[in-house]
Amino acid sequence: MAGKIKVATTSLAGCFGCHMSFLDIDERILALAEIAEFDRSPLTDIKHCSDQVDIGLVEGGLCNAENVHTLREFRESCKILVAVGACAINGGLPAMRNHIPLQECLEESYLDAVGVENPQIPNDVELPLLLNKVHPIHEVVKVDYFLPGCPPSADVFWKFLTDLASGAEPSLPYELVHYD
Amino acid sequence: MTEHMLTIDGQRIPFTEGQTIIEAATAAGVYIPHLCHNPEFKPHGSCKLCTVKVNGRNCSACTFPAADGQEVLNNTQELNETRRTITQMLFIEGNHFCPSCEKSGNCQLQAVGYYLNMLDAHFPFFYPSREVDASHHEVMLDRDRCILCELCVRASRDVDGKNVFALSGRGINSHLIVNSTTGKLKDTDISVDDKAVHVCPVGAILIKRKGFEVPIGERIYDGQDIGQVSLEHEMPIVEEAEHGR
Numbered sequence A: 001m002a003g004k005i006k007v008a009t010t011s012l013a014g015c016f017g018c019h020m021s022f023l024d025i026d027e028r029i030l031a032l033a034e035i036a037e038f039d040r041s042p043l044t045d046i047k048h049c050s051d052q053v054d055i056g057l058v059e060g061g062l063c064n065a066e067n068v069h070t071l072r073e074f075r076e077s078c079k080i081l082v083a084v085g086a087c088a089i090n091g092g093l094p095a096m097r098n099h100i101p102l103q104e105c106l107e108e109s110y111l112d113a114v115g116v117e118n119p120q121i122p123n124d125v126e127l128p129l130l131l132n133k134v135h136p137i138h139e140v141v142k143v144d145y146f147l148p149g150c151p152p153s154a155d156v157f158w159k160f161l162t163d164l165a166s167g168a169e170p171s172l173p174y175e176l177v178h179y180d
Numbered sequence B: 001m002t003e004h005m006l007t008i009d010g011q012r013i014p015f016t017e018g019q020t021i022i023e024a025a026t027a028a029g030v031y032i033p034h035l036c037h038n039p040e041f042k043p044h045g046s047c048k049l050c051t052v053k054v055n056g057r058n059c060s061a062c063t064f065p066a067a068d069g070q071e072v073l074n075n076t077q078e079l080n081e082t083r084r085t086i087t088q089m090l091f092i093e094g095n096h097f098c099p100s101c102e103k104s105g106n107c108q109l110q111a112v113g114y115y116l117n118m119l120d121a122h123f124p125f126f127y128p129s130r131e132v133d134a135s136h137h138e139v140m141l142d143r144d145r146c147i148l149c150e151l152c153v154r155a156s157r158d159v160d161g162k163n164v165f166a167l168s169g170r171g172i173n174s175h176l177i178v179n180s181t182t183g184k185l186k187d188t189d190i191s192v193d194d195k196a197v198h199v200c201p202v203g204a205i206l207i208k209r210k211g212f213e214v215p216i217g218e219r220i221y222d223g224q225d226i227g228q229v230s231l232e233h234e235m236p237i238v239e240e241a242e243h244g245r
C-alpha cells in the first residue's frame, strides 16, 4: 500500500528482548499498522530488506561476521537506522566476554565446562565466525538514533515511531531514558 | 554587613566568604551537575562535570572560589553538551553494563547520563581489563565501574583514618589500588560501617548480599532526577558548613 512507512527490524547479538518489548505496545500495533508496514523482520520472516526501507531497527551488537554483513545490508537499505537497546548501543551483556580471550571463552564453554559431553569446539563451515570482541553497531556503521534500555520500554518505541511519523524530531523525555 | 553576591544564569545568588561556586549554588537551590564532588569532603576537581563559565572562562565549580560580581553560566545548552560528552567518555573508559549492575537505579553516573539525556556513548569503547576484588567477606570492589573520583580515598583517609585506597597508574591504566601487602581488600581493616564503603557514587564499592534489594520503580533515581535528589541531600550539608564558618 502506497504511503505507508516501511519498517524493518533485525536481531544481531541480542536476546530478542527488544523485539518482545516492541510487541508490548499491545493494541497500539493496530494504529501502527495504519501508517506502517513491516519489511524484513523476524516478525514477518522476510529475509532481506526491500530497496528502500524508511526505518531500520537493530537489536543486538556484533559478535560474529554474519552480524556485520546483516548490519551493512541494513545500513544500505534503510534511510534511518536505529540502534535499539543496550547491546546495539554498547555491546551489552555479550560484551562482558571482551576482556577474556576468545579462545578461553570457547574452551570454557565447549571443553572445560561442568557437564560437557563429547567436548569439542564447534567448527562447521556453516557457522559464522566469531569476532574477537563484541562491538556496538555505531563502531561499524553510521547510526541515526539510539533507543537505550535493556530493553527499551514499549513506550520508547511508541514515542520514537510516532514522533518520526508525525514529522517531529524524535526525542525521549527523562522518564523514558533508562540504561537497564 | 553587605551581602556577597554573584549571578548564575542571571539569577542573583548570595554566598559567604570561602565558599566555592558549587557550594553557593547548592545553598541557593541551584543544581550544578557533579560526580567527584561531595560537600562532605574536600574538593577533588577531577571529573570536570561541574564545568561552568565564570566571566566567560571555563572553570570547575567545585574548586573555584565564589567572588563578588561573578557572572556564572551553568544550565546552558553548550555546557550541558560538554557535560554529556564528558559523561560519555566516563562510560567508554570503564565497563558499564547497567543491566547487570547492582547499583543501577541508584548510581550517580547513570543518573547524570539520564539528566543530560545521554542516549549513547558516541565514542568507541575501550573495554579495559580491570580486576574485581571479591576477597573481602562483606565488601566488594569492581574496578570496571570505578570513575576514579577518589571519594573512597578521601573518606578512608580523612574520615575513617584507615587509608585503604589510593589511585595508581596513568591514562587508561589508572586504577584504584588497595593498601595491603597482598593488594586485596580482605587484608585491610576496612569494615562495612566505614564511610569509604558508602561514598562511592557508582557501583564500584558495594556491600555484599545487598544487590538488587530495592525493586525497580523504588530506586533513588526512578522517580526523581539527580538534580532534585542532589539538592535535597546536599543543601543541608552545605548550610551546616556555612554556619560553622
Ligand code: SF4
Pocket (backbone or CB within 6 Å): A179, B095, B096, B097, B098, B101, B102, B103, B104, B105, B107, B108, B109, B110, B145, B202, B203, B204
Ligand atoms: S556503575 Fe552505574 S553506570 Fe556503571 S554499570 Fe553500574 S549503574 Fe551503570
Ligand code: SF4
Pocket (backbone or CB within 6 Å): B145, B146, B147, B148, B149, B150, B151, B152, B153, B176, B199, B200, B201, B202, B204, B205
Ligand atoms: S571506587 Fe568509587 S569512590 Fe572509589 S574512586 Fe572509584 S568510583 Fe570513586
Ligand code: FES
Pocket (backbone or CB within 6 Å): B033, B034, B035, B036, B037, B044, B045, B046, B047, B048, B049, B050, B051, B060, B061, B062, B063
Ligand atoms: S565535580 Fe567538579 S570536577 Fe568533579
